[in-house]
Amino acid sequence: xxxxxxxxxxxxxxxxxxxxxxxxxxxxxxxxxxxxxxxxxxxxxxxxxxxxxxxxxxxxxxxxx
Amino acid sequence: xxxxxxxxxxxxxxxxxxxxxxxxxxxxxxxxxxxxxxxxxxxxxxxxxxxxxxxxxxxxxxxxxxxxxxxxxxxxxxxxxxxxxxxxxxxxxxxxxxxxxxxxxxxxxxxxxxxxxxxxxxxxxxxxxxxxxxxxxxxxxxxxxxxxxxxxxxxxxxxxxxxxxxxxxxxxxxxxxxxxxxxxxxxxxxxxxxxxxxxxxxxxxxx
Numbered sequence: 195x196x197x198x199x200x201x202x203x204x205x206x207x208x209x210x211x212x213x214x215x216x217x218x219x220x221x222x223x224x225x226x227x228x229x230x231x232x233x234x235x236x237x238x239x240x241x242x243x244x245x246x247x248x249x250x251x252x253x254x255x256x257x258x259x
Numbered sequence: 260x261x262x263x264x265x266x267x268x269x270x271x272x273x274x275x276x277x278x279x280x281x282x283x284x285x286x287x288x289x290x291x292x293x294x295x296x297x298x299x300x301x302x303x304x305x306x307x308x309x310x311x312x313x314x315x316x317x318x319x320x321x322x323x324x325x326x327x328x329x330x331x332x333x334x335x336x337x338x339x340x341x342x343x344x345x346x347x348x349x350x351x352x353x354x355x356x357x358x359x360x361x362x363x364x365x366x367x368x369x370x371x372x373x374x375x376x377x378x379x380x381x382x383x384x385x386x387x388x389x390x391x392x393x394x395x396x397x398x399x400x401x402x403x404x405x406x407x408x409x410x411x412x413x414x415x416x417x418x419x420x421x422x423x424x425x426x427x428x429x430x431x432x433x434x435x436x437x438x439x440x441x442x443x444x445x446x447x448x449x450x451x452x453x454x455x456x457x458x459x460x461x462x463x464x465x466x
Contacts (some may be wrong), residue, residue, distance in 0.1 A: 204275050221382075223383045226390055226393070231279065233393040233394050235390060236386070236390060252426065253421060255386050256381075256429065256431060256434050257380055257385070257432075257444075258291075258404075258406065258407050258429075258433070258434060258435030259288060259291055259293070259378050259379050259380040259402055259407070
């Protein structure tokens with residue numbers, strides 16, 4: 195399906211957020227994800243299904259502070 | 260605060276001290292970022308702050324964190340309280356010596372605060388904390404950091420407005436590890452940007 199990932203159109207295989215992060219090689223534990231403008235809790239990643247045209251923003255944190 | 264206390268803030272831009280006196284902020288973590296952010300805010304004249312941290316001051320912290328040799332082994336929140344009180348004894352400070360987890364986060368973060376500063380070191384903690392705040396403390400501006408280790412150029416430090424009330428500062432790539440290390444000047448740079456955005460938000464200057 196085709197989603198809008200961080201503002202750009204992208205074809206992906208994943209059917210849910212957890213699978214999407216793994217497909218895109220993001221570490222789910224370090225990722226902040228919003229789906230169509232709403233932040234999704236980490237524990238709901240695998241239960242959150244993706245649909246064609248969804249707007250997904252993924253931000254991956256880097257350690258240090 | 261009496262007239263004598265105000266004297267220490269007279270070099271601020273006009274009105275800054277008066278406005279910041281009524282404001283409170285929440286600082287999550289008292290390491291390189293948190294200790295520097297706290298000191299920048301107290302010098303600007305912030306009225307009250309809450310600081311959370313569960314660590315002790317270690318010798319290896321002193322290359323970049325706002326502690327002193329005679330404070331090694333103290334809890335960071337206790338040492339920071341002392342250091343902030345030396346700058347402004349009238350600061351209202353609440354310290355919480357706990358590790359923030361998904362179980363206690365809702366009790367620890369106040370329902371209202373002028374700003375929330377994310378000053379953790381681990382990426383997983385940053386993600387968990389930001390996720391919670393953006394979902395459950397939507398009305399409070401959140402300023403986070405991602406990527407400040409190593410010796411990269413100052414120009415690589417970017418300010419990203421990632422949401423209506425959400426800022427991310429850093430180079431976005433340089434992880435803290437023994438190979439990269441972390442130098443005082445770069446941590447100070449990032450934490451100063453963090454504090455400055457916070458001050459501007461509190462003064463109504465940041466859109």
